[in-house]
Amino acid sequence: MGKLDLDQILKDLDATRALEDLQDIITALRDAFGVDHMVYHWVESSGDQYGCGTYSPEWVEIYKSQNYLRTDPVVQGCYQRFHPVDWKRLDWSSRSARKMHRQAMKYGIGNQGFSIPIRGPNGQFALFTANHNCDDDAWARFTKAHSRDLILIAHYFHRKALEFEPGRQSEQSRALSPREVDAMTLIAMGYSRAQIADSLSISQNTLRVYIESARFKLGALNTTHAVARALSRGLIIV
Amino acid sequence: MGKLDLDQILKDLDATRALEDLQDIITALRDAFGVDHMVYHWVESSGDQYGCGTYSPEWVEIYKSQNYLRTDPVVQGCYQRFHPVDWKRLDWSSRSARKMHRQAMKYGIGNQGFSIPIRGPNGQFALFTANHNCDDDAWARFTKAHSRDLILIAHYFHRKALEFEPGRQSEQSRALSPREVDAMTLIAMGYSRAQIADSLSISQNTLRVYIESARFKLGALNTTHAVARALSRGLIIV
DNA sequence: TTTCACTTCCCCTGAAATAGTGAGGTCTGA
DNA sequence: TCAGACCTCACTATTTCAGGGGAAGTGAAA
Numbered sequence: 001m002g003k004l005d006l007d008q009i010l011k012d013l014d015a016t017r018a019l020e021d022l023q024d025i026i027t028a029l030r031d032a033f034g035v036d037h038m039v040y041h042w043v044e045s046s047g048d049q050y051g052c053g054t055y056s057p058e059w060v061e062i063y064k065s066q067n068y069l070r071t072d073p074v075v076q077g078c079y080q081r082f083h084p085v086d087w088k089r090l091d092w093s094s095r096s097a098r099k100m101h102r103q104a105m106k107y108g109i110g111n112q113g114f115s116i117p118i119r120g121p122n123g124q125f126a127l128f129t130a131n132h133n134c135d136d137d138a139w140a141r142f143t144k145a146h147s148r149d150l151i152l153i154a155h156y157f158h159r160k161a162l163e164f165e166p167g168r169q170s171e172q173s174r175a176l177s178p179r180e181v182d183a184m185t186l187i188a189m190g191y192s193r194a195q196i197a198d199s200l201s202i203s204q205n206t207l208r209v210y211i212e213s214a215r216f217k218l219g220a221l222n223t224t225h226a227v228a229r230a231l232s233r234g235l236i237i238v
Numbered sequence: 239m240g241k242l243d244l245d246q247i248l249k250d251l252d253a254t255r256a257l258e259d260l261q262d263i264i265t266a267l268r269d270a271f272g273v274d275h276m277v278y279h280w281v282e283s284s285g286d287q288y289g290c291g292t293y294s295p296e297w298v299e300i301y302k303s304q305n306y307l308r309t310d311p312v313v314q315g316c317y318q319r320f321h322p323v324d325w326k327r328l329d330w331s332s333r334s335a336r337k338m339h340r341q342a343m344k345y346g347i348g349n350q351g352f353s354i355p356i357r358g359p360n361g362q363f364a365l366f367t368a369n370h371n372c373d374d375d376a377w378a379r380f381t382k383a384h385s386r387d388l389i390l391i392a393h394y395f396h397r398k399a400l401e402f403e404p405g406r407q408s409e410q411s412r413a414l415s416p417r418e419v420d421a422m423t424l425i426a427m428g429y430s431r432a433q434i435a436d437s438l439s440i441s442q443n444t445l446r447v448y449i450e451s452a453r454f455k456l457g458a459l460n461t462t463h464a465v466a467r468a469l470s471r472g473l474i475i476v
Numbered sequence: 477t478t479t480c481a482c483t484t485c486c487c488c489t490g491a492a493a494t495a496g497t498g499a500g501g502t503c504t505g506a
Numbered sequence: 507t508c509a510g511a512c513c514t515c516a517c518t519a520t521t522t523c524a525g526g527g528g529a530a531g532t533g534a535a536a
Contacts, residue, residue, distance in 0.1 A: 079472035082358040083397050119357035120320040190463030224462045225428025231469050
């Protein structure tokens with residue numbers, strides 16, 4: 001493992017001007033950190049994904065086609081946590097998780113992993129992962145030595161991905177009005193229309209108008225969809 | 239400005255064992271960075287807020303009582319951005335924003351600010367801000383020199399605040415079965431029961447059983463509530 | 477082997493959500 | 507000052523959902 005120059009890495013990232021270049025950057029990062037794999041993976045609503053990294057194309061294809069995103073303990077675990085996660089600390093006990101893990105090993109994925117959850121506006125969620133094949137002690141030393149660098153790199157990496165994805169940003173919807181936020185929040189908390197109207201001291205008719213205008217603003221097909229969108233875009237917090 | 243020891247700062251943060259100690263830490267951070275103010279501010283859904291920092295208690299009181307949270311360009315701006323924000327880049331044109339700014343100056347808030355948005359699971363949103371009174375050049379030098387350190391410190395600071403927040407972590411529920419995940423995901427995507435039943439190739443009756451068992455597992459009051467819980471617990475991704 | 481979770485299906489009724497339209501008022505920014 | 511966004515309420519009609527039952531086959535785990 002060569003000497004790491006964090007400044008240079010972040011400077012290179014900053015200077016990147018095209019989405020395609022991120023693939024070269026991440027390959028260089030893998031080499032700089034001396035690990036088997038390094039992957040950036042942006043998980044988007046509606047199953048859309050952007051990723052780049054050094055996993056073999058075959059494995060990426062399988063991951064997608066098997067819809068492993070839904071059961072991957074790394075994704076699940078990082079989605080619920082704030083700080084980086086060592087794969088060992090995740091729950092691999094479910095059948096589907098073990099099956100995926102076995103299959104991954106066949107495609108050259110190492111037994112050790114360290115993933116950094118990244119969150120942006122409107123519920124953006126991405127993962128930055130270092131993967132390697134080594135024993136626990138060596139991996140503990142690696143993560144201890146580099147977790148801070150990796151957090152920063154993940155941060156800058158996502159910033160760049162954000163920059164290159166104009167379409168994603170445009171998905172942001174108009175902000176909800178205060179009353180709409182109230183209504184959607186209470187719906188998400190499980191209250192019935194009657195309870196909410198009562199609690200907001202408005203009629204159920206009025207309440208319905210808020211819900212419908214929120215649904216319209218969010219481009220949602222129905223109320224539940226609107227709640228889901230408002231939640232994942234961070235417009236309401238339950 | 240004394241020599242900054244990032245390692246020591248993060249180690250101290252890591253070693254913190256009580257919420258109250260964060261106030262001392264942030265005061266020490268202000269001194270270490272040699273700025274006028276440093277503030278951490280966790281914005282919660284129901285208007286609940288936790289904050290600590292070196293702003294004068296009077297200003298904090300006014301900020302809360304005037305409900306400036308809703309109009310503060312710093313909050314608004316950071317909520318829509320991913321990378322740290324220099325206050326100069328924000329839109330201070332609205333009357334309420336200028337009024338707030340004038341008032342803030344009277345309470346010792348400096349003209350320069352640098353705020354880092356922090357996001358956690360469940361739409362958590364917090365701000366970490368450095369504030370100072372100086373000219374633009376000096377501030378540009380400061381942010382250039384310290385933005386990376388501040389990002390990391392903000393990250394570790396929020397992690398600690400998270401740790402001390404009792405409500406969140408304790409909410410754990412049984413995992414959903416694959417079929418339940420399918421059903422809940424499709425509901426969250428806005429499809430109707432008929433479409434979902436069709437798409438999963440099951441009867442609507444069967445679909446309903448999945449929804450109800452998911453609702454039961456999540457301890458939800460109704461379907462929308464169940465979707466909201468599944469989303470905020472990261473059990474489904476839409 | 478037996479229990480347990482998961483999957484699949486069926487009946488029913490009353491409650492809730494959706495859709496369309498109209499019509500006042502306030503408040504704020506250009 | 508004036509348009510536009512927001513908040514408030516009303517009417518009626520149709521469609522969909524929720525919640526209450528019950529039943530039965532599979533596969534895995536204890």
